[in-house]
Amino acid sequence: MTRTTVNHLGDHVGETVNLEGWLSNRRSSKKLHFLLLRDGSGTVQCVVSREKFGDEAFEPLGHIPYESSLTIEGVVKADARAQGGYELEATDVRVISEAQEYPISNKDHGPDFLLSHRHLWLRSRKQVALMRIRDEVLRAIRGFMHDREFLCIDAPIFTPNACEGTSTLFEVNYFDDETAFLTQSGQLYMEAAAMAYGKAYCLGPTFRAEKSKTRRHLTEFWMWEPEMAHSDLDDVMDLAEDALRTIVEAVLTNRGEDLEVLKRDIEALERVREPFPRISYTEAVEKMHEKGHEFEWGGDFGARDEALISSLYPQPVLIHRYPQEVKAFYMKRDPQDDRLALGVDVLAPEGYGEVIGGGQREDDLDLLQGRLRAHGLSEEAFAWYLDLRRYGSVPHGGFGLGIERTVCWIAGIEHVRECIPFPRMLYRIYP
């Protein structure tokens, strides 16, 4: 007896196989039951005939509750009437565990209900497709890093102090009377890693305790942070553009069916193959003025400003050289213009907003010490970070990419909460 999964049925036409899954739906008539079996790899219609099973075996199969776990044995048939092109002519149906009344139906549900049932919601077709795309994005990133000879160097989750000194962090008690924080970014550690290995990256969860309440925010999200020694802002921008192009290409190539399930506009994604526009902060401000949008040079972009700029391009847009006041202390200043920092943000198209933030780091010890003081940060806490400038400092840079925002954009989803298996948000930490 061949044990297989729904996605491989095409290799077994005419054979008798065994499938293990859950009952996702059922349609019945007097002579036939159509049992829809979902096994994680796909869903297949299994035909149960009264004639073959006999009345006694046939009747109860019309009453199996939804989401009961089943094994079904049957002959694989290619059939144009079946969704997916194949169906199983059942010869045996065994119930592993009969489900209680399943709360999630095929009809609409509200976000509160679905989020409270996230552990079950993950079973639904759209969520499975989305998780596959998330997996593909992560796989593409790791493959891209491997191809570019970056080393994966994981950053710590517990940190002794704020990385950037700006965001609100989650505090945790760290033995006795010591306080630790959940990491907000692995970047500073990646700078150490880049000095050790040349090219390094981390990919893991990060935490922000800000009380943000929008479709783009989670309190726990995953971030990919590559960092390169001997690199400048242009190298960082090249890496960011190549990375996004590679990720989108991988999803288009390998997850077409899932994009279809999500009804994603494929043409919008295909435009990512074209070069990404790169404009300076100052040019972006000028463009806003041209559009009659009020904005004063020197401030950071708000949601509306970002939306306006990204709406001008079908590709992700790179905005570089921001006023240094709005950027973190470790950003290197532009040697051409002292008011500017060599930072870059990448805005995803279609209104999805910032997916990447990064830039070139300050590599001069004296300047960095000055910036720490100016930002009111303790030199003692950052002593190890300053060491990186004491012992063989080089120009270097990198960026952070928000995994869920990237998945959200590529999959065309409304809210990042669906783009992580178990979202953590303001006022929601269950299940």
Next chain:
RNA sequence: UCCCCGGUAGCUCAAUUGGCAGAGUAGGUGGCUGUUAACCACUUGGUUGUUGGUUCGAGUCCAACCCGGGGAGCCA
């Protein structure tokens, strides 16, 4: 933290001016010649978020609180 919206059956929602709390769906029963969110008939199911107030009478009006959603700020 601020602004806006909402909370009625397991779920999605309706309920006119303050006047008997309803539908679809899920669950149950029966029917149906291969169904595609199957369909048809019947049927179970209610502390209207909580507390208080106004009123002959409150799902509806008022107050406070609780919970959730959307957005802003901040960020990825």
